[in-house]
Amino acid sequence: MIVGLPKEIKNNENRVAxxxxxxxxxxxxxxxxFVQKGAGxxxxxxxxxxxxxxASIxxxxxxxxxxxxxIVKVKEPIAEEYGLIKEGQIVFTYFHFASSQPLTDAMIKSKSVCIAYETVEDKNGTLPLLTPMSEVAGRMAVQQGAKYLEKPIKGKxxxxxGVPGVQPGKVLIxxxxxxGVQAAKMAAGLGAHVTIMDVNMDRLRxxxxxxxxxxxxxxxxxxxIRRHIKTHDLIIGGILIKGAKAPKLITRDMLKEMHPGTVLVDVAVDQGGCMETTKPTTHEDPTYIIDDIVHYCVANMPGAVPYTSTIALTNVTLQYVINIANKGWEKACEDNEGLQKGLNIANGEVVYKEILENSH
Structure with missing residues (x-):
């Protein structure tokens, strides 16, 4: 098979597939x-x-x-790429269709075969191609949150x-x-007081x-949640519902209950965010302030640490890339139920039910 590796053109996306x-x-x-010049x-x-x-350049x-x-990519195609995608062409990347109707419509129109990293499952029902980037983003959430708590950036x-004689900061995850677990590990390592919340008791145990x-x-x-937001300094959203939009756990009215300078980091921004005031930002302009609350909502956080992220991503995607290249997408999906779950759109038809439910 002929495999293409384009240079990512999304704002400040430094990774390569x-x-x-x-x-x-x-x-x-x-x-x-075929690798585009300068892609890596x-x-x-x-x-x-x-x-x-x-490879050929x-x-x-x-x-x-x-x-x-x-085409093997890292991020979803953006508008400039829509017209380049051919009928029947396989595009293997992170798509996050649930958060973008224009992208969904463009891929249906292209009649390409869209296999999404974020919905591929392994035999345990976990998401192996999302895991390494979630690990990177979880760790970065604390790193970035700690930075934006500084006063020059309008944090608290x-x-x-903390330091001896001064209480540490409080992180709500x-x-x-x-x-969440990776964020907790980093925040705990810094010495912060950490509260982590979930509805799954097995995860909490x-x-x-x-x-x-x-x-x-x-x-x-x-x-x-309403009780804790009043006292915590950094709030990290790490909610994921496979292939669907994240629920809004932090609502607009809750910002008034937070102390000015509180920092919100919404790692769920790719799937629409789990905070009502979330809107995607870039590494170029990562934060904005609403009601004196600092929001960090970069949609491709791991793009800031591309060396680590690219190696971590290739570690998990490569076996699937080779499988598809060796067998073709239909046979590869037929032989691997987990890869089949990654098939979101094929030849103009949406085949993943969560996208159908989110489409209008």
Missing amino acids: LTPAGVFELVKNEHTV FNSGFSDVDYTDVG LDTIEEVYAKAEM GILLG LGAGIV YVNDVMPSHVVTEYSNEYN
Whole structure:
């Protein structure tokens, strides 16, 4: 199969879909790989790194789309790419269709085959291609939240870990999934007091077992959330519902109950966000303030640490890329039920029920 690796053009998206090691494996399986010039540069990989393992370099994104039978990307295609996607072309990337009707409509119109990283499942029902980026985003949420709590950026002026004689900051984490657990681990490591909330008691038991004693668990409901937002300095949203929009757990009226300078980090922004006042931002302009509350809602947080993220992503996507390239998408999906769950749109038809429910 002819596989294309375009350069990501979404604002400040520095990742690339495959490392040279990943391309090496594809070439070893006798596939042809075209890489757009400079695609790996921001992740620390030169064009020579790719040609050394057997890829060919093409100058433009148009050439990559024109030649490839399968496009492997990191982020969803943006408007400039819609017209480049051909009928029957496989596009394997993060799509997050639930949060974008124009993207959904464009992919239906293109009659391409859209396989979404974020809905591929493994035999345990978990999301293996979302996991490493959730791990990165969960850890970054605390790193960024700690920075935006600083006064020059209109935060409360709190050092999360505190110092001797001064209480540490308080972090409230909504969701005890991958994002929540990684965020709790980082916040706890800094010495902050952490409250993590979820409706899944099994997850709360797990967190209780593995985390130090200054990480406390609490059942998530509106009453408890409203009680905690008044006293916590950094609030991290890490809610995920497979393929669907996240519920709004922090509503607009709740901002008035928070202390000015509180920081909200909504990691669920890709799926529409779990806070009513969430709107996607970029690494170029990451924050905005509503009612004196700092919002950090960057839709591609792992793009800021592309070297780590690209390697972590290739580690999990490569086996699926090779599988599709070796067998074709239909046979690959037929043989692998988890990969089949990743099939969102095929030849102009929406085949993933959560997208159908969110489409209007």
